[in-house]
Amino acid sequence: MSSLGVGKEVLSFCGKCKLTLAHIIITMKAGDTINKVQCKTCNATHVYKDPSKVKAKKVSTRTRTVSKKANSQESISDLWLTAVGNAKTKSKDYSPKATFLKGDIVDHPKFGPGVIDKIIDGNKIEVIFRHSIKTLVHNM
Numbered sequence: 093m094s095s096l097g098v099g100k101e102v103l104s105f106c107g108k109c110k111l112t113l114a115h116i117i118i119t120m121k122a123g124d125t126i127n128k129v130q131c132k133t134c135n136a137t138h139v140y141k142d143p144s145k146v147k148a149k150k151v152s153t154r155t156r157t158v159s160k161k162a163n164s165q166e167s168i169s170d171l172w173l174t175a176v177g178n179a180k181t182k183s184k185d186y187s188p189k190a191t192f193l194k195g196d197i198v199d200h201p202k203f204g205p206g207v208i209d210k211i212i213d214g215n216k217i218e219v220i221f222r223h224s225i226k227t228l229v230h231n232m
């Protein structure tokens with residue numbers, strides 16, 4: 093495959109635009125290796141950056157972020173299971189007018205059962221739900 097050459101269009105990562113864009117090949121190295129390219133969007137001339145290599149880096153970052161999220165999700169579930177297991181009171185339906193105490197079980201119409209973890213400023217509660225921790229109002 094020798095379709096690459098000076099003046100040909102190629103996809104390269106542009107460091108200025110921070111995107112993979114169409115570039116024009118300015119100079120070639122020996123063989124079929126691209127040396128310099130010019131960005132068709134910002135007209136900057138720079139060394140060719142293989143977009144597949146740039147992408148590979150991005151993907152690995154994303155994978156790490158996802159697994160980190162999954163871990164914290166798991167620990168919230170564990171926290172919730174422990175908190176619900178330790179609770180001694182009956183669950184109360186959530187209402188901003190109701191008053192809750194630390195350790196109370198609340199039944200939220202949207203988030204499901206949760207456990208009051210903290211009382212904040214007298215009229216806010218931090219609640220551990222199955223999938224997330226939410227700050228809600230109470231004692232209004």
Ligand SMILES: [Zn+2]
Pocket residue numbers: 106107108109110113131132133134135136
């Ligand atoms: Zn550019």
